[in-house]
Amino acid sequence: MELRYYIIRRLLLLIPTILGLTVLTFLLMRAFPNYQLVQGYINPHSSIPVSVQMLNAEKALGLNYPPPVQYIYYLKDLFLGNWGQMSTTFYSGPVLRGIEYFFPNTVQLAIFSIILSIIIAIPLGTYIGARPNTAADQAGRVFSLAFYAMPTFWLALILQIILGQDVIYGNPFGIFPIQGSFQPTSINPLHPPSWLINTQLGTVLSSPTHLILIDALIHGDFAVASSAFMSLVLPVVTLTLTLLAGILRFVRAGMVDAASQEYVKTARSKGVPERLVIKRHIRKNALIPTVTVLGLLFASLLGGVVTIEYVFGYPGIGLFGLNAVLQNQIFGVMGTTLIFGLILVMANLIVDVVYALIDPRIRY
């Protein structure tokens, strides 16, 4: 009961946080001169002169009002789904639609790697944390420290070299494609599927979920689905290794810390078998600090996603944002920032709720 009120209160607290976020993105945006802001609205091939186009765009965006009023216009546009226009070599069109196209791919990467790393890290951390300073523990620590310290892009490149297909020189272990969300060669050229949309900009989009793996499965095209799955492997493995290393460190540290607590002695003095002491008494307490850092690890995961998507040419929100940055598309940058901010806020909310669920001492 109490937990429900806590969740509702936390959801209400989201409103000021998100408003703060919009203030931030608005101020950042206003740091740019007007002619840069409206760039996405200019069509150089149009018969209307560029200067007139610029004036119209400024008017539409409310840029001729004082900044506080502009902020109101900005908020209105955000709520109405009008997040601005952008045109890059990667994607051209409304920002929100771009996010709709590419965000699912990022979510897919993140969810796969989060689930994988949690289901590996918790049992593994429990195992090595219950046996501190043994050979297994040392190996686990070396593993987690190495991957925690390794730059994501470097790990991605190494994996590409070891496990990636090499079309020019050939790679005996190369079974996984290293670029894109699927391989165009898997499409039957005689009957190209209608649910694939070519955006003319080198990216192929699918409907209805914009996730090629899921869409191919929905339409029963297993060649495309398996190609999409294989393309997922390397980016997911890279992200998983980094995240896994982080979680493993904290689970292990939490286990070692909890094992030295007095209540573990109590449990043993009751005659609880060692297996249950570890499972019921030590691990339950060890997971509390782990959940706290999961929120932080999630932030670093988002940073990792941008690099990973770039290295693997994976059409996600990271690649979308990166292109916007490189090609001076302010609305694209701000849209990405807003989405990343929203994800972080939501992730922290989930962490707080889980925290309240597993630690009865939390007052809410």
Add this chain to the structure above:
Amino acid sequence: MLVNEIDKTKITRDDYLVVQNLKTQFFTSKGIVKAIDSVSFSVKEGEVYGIVGESGCGKSVTATSIMDLVPDPPGRIIGGSIYIDGFDIISDTDKLVKITVKSETDVKIKRNKRLIKRHNYIISRIRGKKIAMIFQEPSLALNPVMTIGDQIIENILLHNMVSISESIIRRETIKDQDLDNFLSEASAIKNHSDLKRYVQRWARDFGMPDIEDSILNVLSSNAAKPFVRKELVELIIPQRKGVNINIFKETKDYHDDLNKLLDLNLKLLNSENKADTAGIARYEQEVKNLERQMRTKYLTFNLKRIILKKTYQRVFQEEARRRAIELLKLVNIAGPERVIDSYPHELSGGMQQRSMIAMALASDPRLLIADEPTTALDVTTQAQILDLIRELNKFTGSSVIFITHDLAVIAEMCNRVAVMYAGNIVEEASVDDIFTNSKHPYTTGLLKSIPRTDINVARNLRMESIPGNVPNLITPPTGCRFNPRCQHKMDVCEKSKPKLVDVGDGHKVACFLYSDLTDGDN
């Protein structure tokens, strides 16, 4: 008589716990801490045995050694015997690990994993069941993420499956004869508190502890006998759940056999200890036979247990929960139905310690080790907890080892007292002898350092204290470990270690002032 050399044959029936020449050391990077150096004592059934001394003198290590809870690494019991109920639980200590000491800081410890596994199995079935322990700081000793109830129920379900199954079977198959027996026996009891105890036991044996108060009310109402009987039947009928009792019969058999297996393992261990080849062969065979029998006998039972896991567990959980509430009542917790679902942090220190005690009592242990149970509590709570422990000692008849640095608490609680100093027992006597006729200079010093308003203020004296500190146990003083702080130090004290000798009436002291100067260990 030299106490250190008690013969095993002299362990009397009423000695529930006998500790002989116990040695516990900690192998640290700075050197070997000789925390317990040949400690011997015994605790009789129903006795409250006190262990007193300054901090760092080995009281708690003694307690954790008895429970085999010494944190390993760095600590290990390296020798001695601990007899519980006649069985030496650490007889195999030198087989579990091979310790080669090259120097103080260079110690190789080789563990025999197979034997350690068996040892842990045996010890975990003795812990909690035969000996239970309560700790100094209840707020740390209770698991913060489990409710009080879950922690007590865990203990009940670990050790009491046989008695729970029995009481469910009895409840479901209760006969007129049982009721008649109960009524006639109850009417023979005149004393109210005896009657209450009898009803409590009966209600628990018949798996209906929640209606114990109502039964008592019915019995105390001076109604005619047939009327009482009718009311009782009305109370009991709704208690019967009409469950299938076969599963409880099987559970009882299964856990009976598990206990049998434990007994056989203990006997096997004892034979190994005595190098009795005939015994080893016999018990090894019996263990094997029983294990084989159990595998076939409980095949369907185990399958059923896995498939019906939820339903199976629920019945036992419910029963254990009723018992947990009973236990909370026993330790005078107000509102046990509410407390059982609270988390430790929601309770006060006194309530936490009461819950700890309830948890320790969950499986009717015959020895309770209380390691400074009141040190972390305020004075009024302390008095209540002490009263509670004393009452329970009388009520359940179990022995208590009471560890404290507070001599006033010792005077209040104990029958016999051991004074420990730097890992040795320096004096052991009845509580009266310790306070009126202390022999060892350390005991005398401890007694003088109790703050007293009557003497010190009246004579304008300052409180006395023992000069110096407890020695570093990596390099303990040679000879008597107390010699650097002793006012009566003689030459022999540095050279040789005094043995604990009886100076009359079971009053034992380890000091050359009271023994032959040649009678020591070099």
